[in-house]
Amino acid sequence: EVGASTNFIKQIVAADIEKGVHKEVVTRFPPEPNGFLHIGHAKSICLNFGLPQAFGGRCHLRFDDTNPTKEEQRYIDAIEEDVRWLGFDWGEHLYHASDYFEQLFEWAVLLIKRGYAYVDDSTNEEMRAMRGDITKPGQDSPYRNRSVEENLDLFMRMKAGEFDEGKCVLRAKIDMASGNMNMRDPAIYRILKQSHPRTGDKWCVYPMYDFAHGQSDSVEKITHSICTLEFELHRPLYDWLQEKLDIFRVRQIEFARLNMTYMMTSKRKLLALVQEGRVSGWDDPRMSTLSGVRRRGYPPAAIRNFCEKIGVAKRDNLIHIEQLENCVREEMHVTCERRNAVLVPLKLVITNFPEGLVEEVDAPNHPEDPDTGTRKLSFARELYIERDDFMEQPSARFFRLAPGREVRLKCAYWIKATDVIKDGNTGEIVAVHCTYDPQTKGGEAPPDGRKVKGTLHWVSAHDAKKAEFRLYDRLFAKPDPEEDVPEGGDWRDNLNPESLKVVHGLTEPSLATAKPGDAFQFERVGFFAADPDTATAGMPVFNRTVTLLADKGM
Ligand code: ATP
Ligand code: MG
Ligand code: MG
Structure with missing residues (x-):
């Protein structure tokens, strides 16, 4: 039993x-x-x-x-x-x-x-x-x-x-x-x-x-x-x-009570955070409250698994927050469908793709669970990729898009960057011109045996939808915010000033109807859940629940 x-x-x-x-x-x-x-x-x-x-x-x-x-x-x-x-x-x-x-x-x-x-x-x-x-x-x-x-x-x-x-x-x-x-x-x-x-x-x-x-x-x-x-x-x-x-x-x-790194578990101090306006409320997605982690997107099953895994001790101990984050990743990896979202967009123009043409490609909803089926993404001449996925002068270990380099657009085609278009005044890159290889449909390798090192996610300019992304990091900058206090200060001095970064980007069209609580893996970006603010913000608002890999901050 x-x-x-x-x-x-x-x-x-x-x-x-x-x-x-x-x-x-x-x-x-x-x-x-x-x-x-x-x-x-x-x-x-x-x-x-x-x-x-x-x-x-x-x-x-x-x-x-x-x-x-x-x-x-x-x-x-x-x-x-x-x-x-x-x-x-x-x-x-x-x-x-x-x-x-x-x-x-x-x-x-x-x-x-x-x-x-x-x-x-x-x-x-x-x-x-x-x-x-x-x-x-x-x-x-x-x-x-x-x-x-x-x-x-x-x-x-x-x-x-x-x-x-x-x-x-x-x-x-x-x-x-x-x-x-x-x-x-x-x-x-x-x-x-x-x-x-x-x-x-x-x-x-x-x-x-x-x-x-x-x-x-x-x-x-x-x-x-x-x-x-x-x-x-x-x-x-x-x-x-x-x-x-x-x-x-x-x-x-x-x-032994549960003590965790980076997480405050004193009701009195959590109340102070709320009353002093240092967070948006008890359910701020950075809070260690259950309503906070719920809003952030932590699935309840992940918390139950975590509690089972850490066991019950007779002596006080400290549990690392990474253990909880890993349980969240494991659960969301299984339960969340994949979608494309581009947080900081960079425009691509596929110069050899006919203007006005829209081609459908199939993308699996969950590569490890074929029962979830596929969805159609529309590929067209103007696309967006993540700004970080292009470098004009690539460093040695950068395998993504760069001038003259070929990469795969996930589930679509292989493309090669041909020209960098810059703003005449600021010098800022406003678009990258590319060509695509029609023989690589679905992202398949071409018959001539060419290889690519990078695969990028993307959205199409004509049907992408605007979205807000709230990139949460840990609320405290120190593992033990209550003990490791600076001379003459208190635990408030350990708040992480970069615990929230908001960006506005684009998603594939299906996400326009996301409802609060809906959770996804945005390909290559992280696990996200739609915030209740989605109902009033005029566009979906997605909270980053957890990054894809441990120890990868924003
Ligand atoms: P605080 O000290 O922050 O006010 P509390 O323990 O007084 O918290 P209660 O509402 O009395 O809060 O807690 C309800 C139950 O939850 C109690 O049985 C308590 O032992 C348990 N509990 C509270 N905090 C923890 C914790 N960090 N780990 C495990 N159990 C806890
Ligand atoms: Mg108490
Ligand atoms: Mg009590």
Whole structure:
């Protein structure tokens, strides 16, 4: 059942199923709706939704909406869209931690009644000082030994709104001498006079993350609660709360979060990029958000394959962005049809091709997948090729078009450059005159055994359509933008000033009707996907998703 690719979490789950600890696996993906999902979240989504796919069971989507100060409905909507886009479905299992506010409050009351929680009136600074540090035991708060009755009374008054924010908190009564700082009487409820997107003004006390999370897992009878490594030291608290409340026990398992070169995976910094206008929005195609990579053209299957390939580690590591880009290339190589697009056009005039004549040539849509068929391209006297594909004085390793040299126009004819036409004032090359060999139709070699070294893509002047090309590069110029910061600067100084270059060029006619999201391999140029702006720009707008070859920038 586990399959060829396994990881330590799959092994734990497999063993639990085999031993009959659980009949099926129940996981959850618990985003906080305070921003958009990024590539790191994709790893967690693939892992959590992948387990029930392998072993039977289900994965819940649970919004961890316990902090009303930062959460918004539009984030909830975007998260749902992104999880679906990635190919996963929570079915009816959509939950909100805020659905459990009543239950969580009752459990807090139960903890007080059992002598495991107390209301502390100390200030934040006092509590911090008493908690101490790892080198020595902390100090008990003067409020630690309040009676159950007094604690119950105070907690009810907190709930009733009698106290200002920060006046007091409810703390779990655990062990002020613990070697684990999370066990030194952590706060579990605080006063926040904030209305909540779902519960309105019903509450002015809200559970802290550590109190809400494990108890929500328990309510939903999650079998395996998978979270990132920074929660390893919270596990004793997670277990302690479920034990003292005597509720359904969930096993927490930690794994290493995904860290990638050139990609930011901190929601706070992604939000800063948006708010400061350094990108066009959460879905800017340079962003590491799922909506960003979607707009750029990354296929969801490529992201799923990537998450499978990188596996699940127990220690922090750094994954190179090239691994993700290669997964995108591999997927698009298979799924995208070929088309011709000329980004920076140079006019060719085929002087021995009759004026007004248009000849059709066949071009395969996908050379490795004959089922995709062919399309007709029209060849005529005036064509465009890529400006970079011609050099008046070719360097030694330049095998493309040059004066007196013959090259193949893909699927069409062999042509030879005869004259270079320049602007009389600027000296700029405005056209190249060529001749074609009628014996080379379809790009076939002529009977006399001549050879060419270069094959170029092209479009016909009479039917080419205008298009905008957005050539994206990495958003950051350094592999580790958060750490490798210049003296006196911050991560913003590592933004790549050349991360977007816009050019206007030409495509074969069929692309005029491209719809947002349609993706192609432009022959010899790269993989591109039509941007949503296509609908309003008056011409198709294509985002470069990834170059054809690794490490080939613009
Ligand atoms: P941030 O620290 O940027 O605010 P977060 O982890 O707090 O991110 P959540 O919305 O709480 O964001 O994350 C939802 C789930 O996704 C959590 O279970 C978390 O462990 C997981 N997750 C977040 N970032 C990563 C990452 N880089 N790699 C793997 N999993 C991640
Ligand atoms: Mg967070
Ligand atoms: Mg979180």
